[in-house]
Each structure stands twice: as C-alpha cells, then as structure tokens.
Amino acid sequence: MQIESTALEITEKVGEIIGRALKGGEYIELSSDIGGGKTTLTRSIVRGAGSADHVSSPTFTICKTYKAPKFEIRHFDFYRLDDVSLIKYELQDIIDDPSLVIITEWGGVVEGVMPDRRLSVQIERTSETSRQISLKYPVELKYLVEQVC
Numbered sequence: 001m002q003i004e005s006t007a008l009e010i011t012e013k014v015g016e017i018i019g020r021a022l023k024g025g026e027y028i029e030l031s032s033d034i035g036g037g038k039t040t041l042t043r044s045i046v047r048g049a050g051s052a053d054h055v056s057s058p059t060f061t062i063c064k065t066y067k068a069p070k071f072e073i074r075h076f077d078f079y080r081l082d083d084v085s086l087i088k089y090e091l092q093d094i095i096d097d098p099s100l101v102i103i104t105e106w107g108g109v110v111e112g113v114m115p116d117r118r119l120s121v122q123i124e125r126t127s128e129t130s131r132q133i134s135l136k137y138p139v140e141l142k143y144l145v146e147q148v149c
Contacts, residue, residue: 001134001135001136001145001148001149002132002133002134002135003132003133003134003135003148004126004130004131004132004133005037005130005131005132005133006129006130007129008040008129011037011040011041011044011123011131011133012040012041012043012044013044014041014044014133014148015040015041015042015043015044015045015047015048016044016045016047016048017048017145017147017148018045018048018119018144018145018148019044019045019046019047019048019049019050020048020049020147021048021143021144021145021146021147022045022048022049022068022071022101022144023070024070024071024100024101025071025100025101026101026118026119026141026144027101027102027104027114027115027117027118027119028045028101028102028103028104028118028119028120028121029103029104029114029118029119029120029121030042030103030104030121030123031120031121031122031123032122032123032124032125032131033125035125036123036124036125036131037123037125037131038057038123039055039056039057041121041123041133042055042075042103043055045073045103046066046068046073046075049068049069049070049071049073049101050068050069050070051066051067051068051069051073053066053067055075057077062076062077062078063075063076063077068101071100071101072100072101073100073101073102073103074100074101074102074103075103076102076103076104078104116138117138117140117141118137118138118141119135119136119137119141119144119145120135120136120137121133121134121135122134122136135148
C-alpha cells in the first residue's frame with residue numbers, strides 16, 4: 001500500500017488510524033532517513049492508541065515506553081547500534097512478550113530478530129514537506145491499515 005503524504009497532517013492522520021486499530025502484541029517496523037518522519041508517525045500512533053505521553057526519539061536511550069489504556073508501547077531506535085548482538089537476547093525476550101506493541105526504527109539492524117508478522121512502514125522523503133509512505137503487512141494485520149485508504 002502506498003500513501004502520498006503532502007502535509008504533516010496527512011502523516012499524523014495515518015499514524016492515528018494505525019494507533020486506534022492496535023490491539024496489543026503487534027510489531028511495527030519504521031524506517032526512513034534521518035528527518036524522514038519516523039518520530040512524527042510514532043507520536044501519532046501513540047496518540048491514536050490513547051496515550052497522552054510525550055513522545056520523542058529514543059536515539060540516545062535506545063528505548064522509551066509509553067502507556068496506552070490497554071497496553072504499553074515500546075519505542076526503540078537502534079540508529080546508534082551497528083550490531084545488536086550485544087542486546088539480542090534481551091530484545092528477543094521483549095519481542096516474545098505478546099502484551100507489548102513494539103515500534104522499531106532502523107529495522108535493518110534487527111532483521112534477524114523481528115518477527116515476520118509485522119507492519120513495515122517505509123517513509124521516503126520526496127520533498128521538504130512531502131513523503132511517500134509504503135506499508136507492507138501480512139494479511140492477518142490488515143486491520144491496522146484498513147481505514148487508512
């Protein structure tokens with residue numbers, strides 16, 4: 001699925017729709033260049049899930065946790081890690097916990113750890129204010145994006 005976002009509000013609307021559809025236990029992989037809109041999309045997903053927590057990039061802390069009414073959202077950013085082998089076992093424990101929604105940035109670093117059952121979101125900057133948002137998902141996660149169209 002491809003979405004052309006020509007304004008910040010469109011990107012935020014996509015995130016809020018996905019956030020409202022979350023049940024808990026889903027995995028979302030976000031990827032883009034620096035400044036591509038990952039934190040904006042994450043902020044709107046967290047808001048759509050019902051959390052009023054402040055969302056910022058966890059670049060220096062690797063993980064931030066936000067409380068939604070029905071689950072916690074763990075927001076990871078592995079940008080600073082060249083090799084996740086140091087935390088692979090801890091990350092696997094987190095991924096195995098079905099009560100969590102995990103938003104992973106720079107997903108290529110954790111390719112061997114992330115489950116196949118995930119929503120992959122690729123954000124490509126097409127201009128200063130426009131983004132091409134590509135959504136890939138298995139059929140069992142279609143409910144996350146049904147209202148996006």
